[in-house]
Amino acid sequence: xxxxxxxxxxxxxxxxxxxxxxxxxxxxxxxxxxxxxxxxxxxxxxxxxxxxxxxxxxxxxxxxxxxxxxxxxxxxxxxxxxxxxxxxxxxxxxxxxxxxxxxxxxxxxxxxxxxxxxxxxxxxxxxxxxxxxxxxxxxxxxxxxxxxxxxxxxxxxxxxxxxxxxxxxxxxxxxxxxxxxxxxxxxxxxxxxxxxxxxxxxxxxxxxxxxxxxxxxxxxxxxxxxxxxxxxxxxxxxxxxxxxxxxxxxxxxxxxxxxxxxxxxxxxxxxxxxxxxxxxxxxxxxxxxxxxxxxxxxxxxxxxxxxxxxxxxxxxxxxxxxxxxxxxxxxxxxxxxxxxxxxxxxxxxxxxxxxxxxxxxxxxxxxxxxxxxxxxxxxxxxxxxxxxxxxxxxxxxxxxxxxxxxxxxxxxxxxxxxxxxxxxxxxxxxxxxxxxxxxxxxxxxxxxxxxxxxxxxxxxxxxxxxxxxxxxxxxxxxxxxxxxxxxxxxxxxxxxxxxxxxxxxxxxxxxxxxxxxxxxxxxxxxxxxxxxxxxxxxxxxxxxxxxxxxxxxxxxxxxxxxxxxxxxxxxxxxxxxxxxxxxxxxxxxxxxxxxxxxxxxxxxxxxxxxxxxxxxxxxxxxxxxxxxxxxxxxxxxx
Numbered sequence: 001x002x003x004x005x006x007x008x009x010x011x012x013x014x015x016x017x018x019x020x021x022x023x024x025x026x027x028x029x030x031x032x033x034x035x036x037x038x039x040x041x042x043x044x045x046x047x048x049x050x051x052x053x054x055x056x057x058x059x060x061x062x063x064x065x066x067x068x069x070x071x072x073x074x075x076x077x078x079x080x081x082x083x084x085x086x087x088x089x090x091x092x093x094x095x096x097x098x099x100x101x102x103x104x105x106x107x108x109x110x111x112x113x114x115x116x117x118x119x120x121x122x123x124x125x126x127x128x129x130x131x132x133x134x135x136x137x138x139x140x141x142x143x144x145x146x147x148x149x150x151x152x153x154x155x156x157x158x159x160x161x162x163x164x165x166x167x168x169x170x171x172x173x174x175x176x177x178x179x180x181x182x183x184x185x186x187x188x189x190x191x192x193x194x195x196x197x198x199x200x201x202x203x204x205x206x207x208x209x210x211x212x213x214x215x216x217x218x219x220x221x222x223x224x225x226x227x228x229x230x231x232x233x234x235x236x237x238x239x240x241x242x243x244x245x246x247x248x249x250x251x252x253x254x255x256x257x258x259x260x261x262x263x264x265x266x267x268x269x270x271x272x273x274x275x276x277x278x279x280x281x282x283x284x285x286x287x288x289x290x291x292x293x294x295x296x297x298x299x300x301x302x303x304x305x306x307x308x309x310x311x312x313x314x315x316x317x318x319x320x321x322x323x324x325x326x327x328x329x330x331x332x333x334x335x336x337x338x339x340x341x342x343x344x345x346x347x348x349x350x351x352x353x354x355x356x357x358x359x360x361x362x363x364x365x366x367x368x369x370x371x372x373x374x375x376x377x378x379x380x381x382x383x384x385x386x387x388x389x390x391x392x393x394x395x396x397x398x399x400x401x402x403x404x405x406x407x408x409x410x411x412x413x414x415x416x417x418x419x420x421x422x423x424x425x426x427x428x429x430x431x432x433x434x435x436x437x438x439x440x441x442x443x444x445x446x447x448x449x450x451x452x453x454x455x456x457x458x459x460x461x462x463x464x465x466x467x468x469x470x471x472x473x474x475x476x477x478x479x480x481x482x483x484x485x486x487x488x489x490x491x492x493x494x495x496x497x498x499x500x501x502x503x504x505x506x507x508x509x510x511x512x513x514x515x516x517x518x519x520x521x522x523x524x525x526x527x528x529x530x531x532x533x534x535x536x537x538x539x540x541x542x543x544x545x546x547x548x549x550x551x552x553x554x555x556x557x558x559x560x561x562x563x564x565x566x567x568x569x570x571x572x573x574x575x576x577x578x579x580x581x582x583x584x585x586x587x588x589x590x591x592x593x594x595x596x597x598x599x600x601x602x603x604x605x606x607x608x609x610x611x612x613x614x615x616x617x618x619x620x621x622x623x624x625x626x627x628x629x630x631x632x633x634x635x636x637x638x
Contacts, residue, residue, distance in 0.1 A: 008490035016491070016524060017482040018514040021298025026072050026346050027539060033488030035537065037349075037565075039071035045565040050485040052570065053351050053535055056561060061575065062631050063535070064352040064463040066546070066560040068111065070573065072347040074118040080292075080339060081122045083314035090315070091322045095332040100125035100149050102290065103133055105340030105543050110562055110574050112140055115343065119143065125171070127151060127338050131158045138165050147336065148172040149199070149249075149287065151222070154181050159188045163196055173247050173285070175199035177222040182232050186239050198236070199247030199287065200229055202272045206252065206265040223250070229272070233279050243282035247336070248273045251289030254341060259308035259316060262291060266320045273321075274328040287336035288317060294345045296540055297478050299517040304478035310342065341543040348542040350468050350558070351484065354534040355634060357495070358458040362429040366422050374415060376405050380426045387434060389441045396447050399430055431455055456522045457495040461536070462634050465499045465506045466552035469538055469545050473505050478519055480512060480539040486526045494522035497536075500633065501553040556584040556632045582628045592628055599624050 010029040014020050019027055019035070027049075030036040034050040049067075056065060077099075084097035101115050103126055115124065125147030128134040137148055138161070148170055150162045159181070165172045174196060176182045182198075189196040203223030224232065236242040250272070252265045266288060273286050292313055293306035300307050308316075317335060325332050369381035380402050387395040406423040409415045415423070431451045438444035438451070471477035483491070499506040513520040528534055549557070556579025564571050582592045603617035612620075 008488065010487045013482075013487035013491070015514060018298040018480065018512050019482065021514070022295050022480045022512070022540065024295070024346060026069075026075070029487050031488075033486055035482070035484040035487070037069060039069055039075055039565060045567050045570075047563065047565055047570050049349070049351070049537065050535065052563065053484065059572075061559050061561060062578070062633070062635060064350055064468065064558045064633055066348055066350055066468075066541070066558050068348045068542070068560060068562045069565070070111075070114040070118070070347065070562055071565055073111070073114050073344060076343045076346065077115070077118050077122060077124060080310060080314075080337075080342065083311045084318070084335065086311065087314040087318035091318050093318050093322050093332050095321075096123075096334045098123060098125060098147050098285065098334050098336045100127045100147050100287075100336060100338055101343055102127040102129065102338045102340040103136060104129050104547070106344050106547055107133065107136065108546060109136075109140075110576070111344065111347075111542075112136070114562075116140055116143060119146075125149065125336075127340075131155070131161070134158060134161060138168075138170065141170065144169075145171050147285075149247075149336070149338070150174045151177060151201070151249075153177070154184070156184060156188065159184055160192075163188055163192055163194055166194060166197065167192075171197070173197040173199045175201050175247065175249050175287075176224065176232065177201050179224060179228045179232065182235060186236075186241060189241070189244075195241070196244050197246050198241075198244045199249050199285075200224055200232060200245065200276070201249040201251070202226075202229060202269065204250050204252065204265055204268050204272075206261075206268045226272075229276070233276065233281065237280065242280050245276070245281040246283060247285040247287055248276060248283060248333075249287035249289065249336075251338075252291050254290050255293045255303070255306075256291040257293055257303050257306050259306075259312060262308075262313065263316050263320060266317060267324070270321055270324040273333060274324060274330045277330045278328070284334055285336050286321065286333040287338065290338045290340060292337065292339040292342045294341055294540060294543070296345075296480065297512045297519075298480075298514065299512075301517055302478070302519075345540045345543040348546075350463060350538040350541050351535055352461050352463040352538070353636075354528055354536065355460045355462050356530070357460065357528045360428050360455050360457075361432045362425060363432060365429045366425045369422075369426075374409070374419060376402060376409060376415070377419065377422060377426075380423060380430065384426060384430050384433065387430065387437065389437055392434060392437055392441055392444060392447065395430075396434060396451075399427065399434070403427055428455070452494060453521060457493050457525070457528075458498050459495045459525060459528065461497045461499055463499055463538075463558070464501050464549075464552060464555035464633075465508065466501060466503070467549040467555050468558065469508075469541060470548045470550065471544060472508060472510075474548075476510065478510055478512065479541065481508065481523055482537060482539075483526060484535050484537045486534075489526055491524040491526045493525050493527055495525045496522055500555060503552060506552070551584060551587060554581070554584045554588075554632060556580075558633065559631075579632055580629055581632055584632055585628075595628070596621070596625060 010033050014029040025041050028036045034048050036046050037049055038046040103112055120143045123146050126137045126141050127149040128137045129152035162172050162174050174185055185196050201223045203225050250269045256262055277283050295306055296304040299305045369377040383395050383398050410420040435451050438448045465473050469479055497508040509521050510519040511523040559578040560576040561572055562574040564573050606612040
């Protein structure tokens, strides 16, 4: 472990954590050594994230805190629209851009309202994938002519609601994801004497790339085969409704890392569009779905990154469509994208505090081994005394063998528990000494790496992986994680993070490495000192994480705040309290009054037996009731 240098500065921390790459201009380090949030770029208003956290704590808001920045959403909406408008101008494209936000990415009410507000001037629509989501969209979408795209499994009630919304003036398009839905749509349209707006979702043969590749290709869950599409066209023609087929949709997955996958699928999708147009469909839109990725790690070369910019994404979509449509003499379609991750991933940050640390470094050996001790103890004493730069490789091999022998001898009953404890302590003492020697010895990178994994700290973090970043556990998604202060100091420790759950999977052991571009097993952190708060942030958590989070160990939603910036400072637009213990327990059918009554009854019985005093029983009930009303996460004493 390095001891730190005097010439460290915030710029070096920025490089170490890669914030200038994944931060996308929204997050930077400042000269105070803290993370700074700049939603409109370096020349716009900013807020010091550490100072903001302190202010929120002073207001009684508790860590962990989910901080959302609606100004970043506004910037993302504007940026994506600007990219398509530039591509249209460069390619003389005649269609319009019609972005939609799929609310499954994050259905939080305040967030969807912010998107509708900031998207109003750009015609931003909403996409729903279920009946409950449709009800949300109909309540919130009030932008004139903006699209409402209806995807997912549909029953008659879903279809009737969507069709009736057209009579409210909503621009609602029902996408046929399964062939059985088409007849239902036509039957409901006849019932209400209306002309439905219909979309077909094509099941492309082209497959995407990345972690969510299975949502595309011939075996994907949703979509119509070419045979089903042709049958659908014939059915609509027979019903006199072929002109109602206004949209072709396809989807190649979320977070597509390679632009080549996007271009390949687009060429196939565009051919579907031109062929359907030639068959007489009244097509107006092509919906290229989601897939526009976010650079989570700044490498440009991993599944958590992308090898293209949003401008390149827009340029390729527009140029391919323009070329194929011009070739076939087909009018340029309006382009619909469902780029939810791109729009909202950056806008939220989870701030948590470190509760403690498990440090395995041992700089002082245990008592010296004597000739009366077992041979293994004498051998380890010898390794400790003789190891130097010249024999470090030999001693490393001896140490590895000694560790294995220690475990075997204890299992066979040769070593007592105290002797095993001595060997364990001596192992970490030798390893600590060996790492220090290895740093000054050439060609010892393997030793440093191996022992570095053994000796890395565990920082205990006040949050739940399963609640706040479930994709980290479920699919190995990489999120930027770094301290939000002390960045003018060199972080001299390497650590993994362990959350509050009692699950062994509740850890983070993959972090960004700006040097190699490959994930590393530890993150550089500062020395933790008991009694001195240490705050870290998990960034780019705005897409999917909140809504996918679960109640493992009954840790609920965190406190959340919406922060807007201006030249004169910041304002708290919304405060959403995190779950209380009582609220979480109701999700699993526990009633507060019954629980309190049961504990109170148990205390009465114990008072009668004389195992608890009345004062102790009163205190227990007080703590029990306060606990039920409290935060599910650990709270600092007032």
